[in-house]
Amino acid sequence: MQIDRVYTAPPLFIISLILLLSTIFPTGCILLHTTKFRLISYHIGDDDGFTTLYLKFNTSDFITLKLFEPSHVILYRDTFYMGKHNAAICLSSYRKTPPDGKYILCIYDKNNNQVFEKKLFFTKPNISIISGKEQWWEEKPDTYVLIGINLTIMNHGDLPVYPLDVEILIDNKTMGSYITLPTILAPGSIGTVYSFTYIKNIKSEKHQIQIFLRNTDGETIADASYPVSPHENVSFLRYQWHYQKEYQVKIPSSEALYTYYKTQNRLNTDDYAAYVFDPYDDMFLKMFTEEILRFYKQNDDVGKINFVASFVQKSLEYMEDDPSDPEYEYPRYPVEMLIDKHGDCEDKAILTAAILDYIGYNVSLLRLPNHMAVGVHLNKSIPGYSYYIKKYYYLETTQKGWRLGNIPKEYRNISDITVYPISCRPLLIHSWKNATHYFTTDGKDFVKIKILLENLGEETAKNVEVKAGFFSGDNQCYNGETITIPILEARGEKILNMKVTVPSGISTILKTQVYLNSKMVDEKKSDSWFP
Structure with missing residues (x-):
């Protein structure tokens, strides 16, 4: 982490000025500052x-x-x-x-x-819906699915507004509430709000749609009502793979979701469960999973898991993130993987874990040396196989043809394994928005740090501590400061400002650490040493 430098006004200059003034005015009168x-x-x-x-x-x-x-x-x-x-x-x-x-x-x-x-x-927010555009999929003859809605919005106020979801009624019947992609409606501007909806069984006739746009406090900030006539206007993704026989499936694509995820910075964490926890593609994954499971009718957990794994193994091409740089990683969100139709081991594992989690299985991501797979916990044993780690069966999602519990030779008897459960839990990371080193002539230098703390998990984090301090080569902490955050909601973020005095006479490095229930879960440090 880089740190800016600022030199404060030298007190010696002020003393010199006072001495000069006392010379100019020998009577002893000094001009008031x-x-x-x-x-x-x-x-x-x-x-x-x-x-x-x-x-x-x-x-x-x-x-x-x-x-x-x-x-x-x-x-x-x-x-x-x-x-x-x-x-x-x-x-x-x-x-x-x-x-x-x-x-x-x-x-x-x-x-x-x-x-x-x-x-x-x-003044209070003043929002109006200018227009709406729907995306329709003709799932069956004369029967449609509303899979997306794009609203054009005007913010007439002088404060930003943050929509959270839309409640949709069709012919006065409530269809549900659907999360919107993160959007900022800047003061005095026109913007767009998009939601992937997945509303099924809408007949081919004219309907009246009502939309209620709500903010993060659950308040309706704008509404609209207008007639709609379903007509197919989406592009499609097509897949084929073999599992005991040949399968083909066609599902609608979502350019809006893909563009959103493709423009997101990759998360600064090794816990790739964060890519599964992200909620904005949940409806898309629901649609996709329901479509492929139409082909699997058996009430057999192991068979169903192997069926899902075969789709990921065989219909999506394995491709390194950067063939010229084996160390480079670009973890894909599930929607990116499905639309790109290629990825490496962590991309396939993330997608498989997301699908199985939606179905209801207890799964985890397993990070091995230079590889990632999926762990699956079942309440029954699989004949001929044993747990791989922590009551998880191993599921290979990269190489073709591997079944639940069957472990490729190169990944057997490995002890260096990290388990990232796909469960309802907090997932905390932090970053430095800026850090400035202030130099003073009295030797009491200090650093101001503006920290962004994020909870990427699905559960509220409680008893969070953020610590900052200077650490010597033997990891001794000097001038430590702590901020306690009692609660940080799931998907929540918080800005923290910390000021830490630079110790004199010893070489140190600046570190910030995040603790959850007294256990350190994230750490950042400066690129350079002090003083």
């Missing part, structure tokens, strides 16, 4: 799901900046030295629109005297 503050600009924006107030300002001396929210509680507080600065202040928690009303920005000098005040007024 007044802190000058100028707000250059400000605007509201979004910072990866957090509504943020961006400030640009100049100050002639040390100041304390405070922002009060409409309830008069201090929302933000920080200190700045002489010079030109940029500040980014989070106004709300992750994907939440902040309260409307009056915010007050106050500036105080080093003697705690107020030298500046600015009132900022923000």
Whole structure:
């Protein structure tokens, strides 16, 4: 992790100035120093799901900046030295629109005297649905499936809005609620909101559709009603494979889902269960799984698991992420794998685990040296096979023809195995949004770190601690700081600001660590040593 550097105003300069003034005015009168503050600009924006107030300002001396929210509680507080600065202040928690009303920005000098005040007024969100476009699949003659809806939205307000889902009614009958892809409706802008829906058995006739768009608080922020006439307007994915006989299946594709996942940065974690936990392709996986299981009618767990594995092994080509660089990894989300129709061992394992998890099996990802497979737990034994690790049978998803419990020779008797359960659990990672090293002339240097903490799992994380400190070569921690987060919801994120004093006289490296129930689950460190 790289760290920026900032040199603060030297106190020796101020002392020299005072001595100079005492020379110019020998009577002993010294001119009183007044802190000058100028707000250059400000605007509201979004910072990866957090509504943020961006400030640009100049100050002639040390100041304390405070922002009060409409309830008069201090929302933000920080200190700045002489010079030109940029500040980014989070106004709300992750994907939440902040309260409307009056915010007050106050500036105080080093003697705690107020030298500046600015009132900022923000109004309630005002959202309207301009139009809707549906995606239809003619599953059977004159019978359609609504597999997607794309809404064009206008945000007339001055705060960002974060839609969560859409509730859909057809002919006054509730069809269900469907999660939308993460979208930010910026103030004064027009945007689009997409949801993969999978609503079956809609007849070939005119219908009235009603749409209620809701935010992360479950509040309806916009609604619309208009007539629709189903007509097939989707492209298709086709697969074929052999399992005791030949099978072929055709399912609708989703360009919107594929584009979304293809543009996502890969997650900074070895726990690839995160790619299974991601919820935005759940309806697509439901559709796909139901389609391929139409061919398998037997009530046989082992047979059904082998049937799914045969699809992944045989219909999807094995291909390295980068043939010129064996160390490069690009883990694919299940939708990416299904649409690309190729991938390497972890891609095949992720897709297989996602399908089996949807069916209801207890599965895990198994990370072996230079390989990944799937572990499957069954409440009954498989004749001729034993558990591979932790009551999981081994399932090979890369090489063709392997059945549940059968282990390729090169992966037998291996002890270096990491198990990542596909279960309802938290999955915590963190990153540094920025880190700045402040140099002071009194030798009390410090680093400010802005940390993004994420829970990629399916369960709320409790008793989370984020620790920052400087570590020597023998792993001794100096000047450690800790922030406790009582609760971080599933799929939730949190911004943390930490300040750590740089120890003098010893070579150290800066580390941040995330603990869940007193166990370290993630760690980051600086690229360079201090001082």
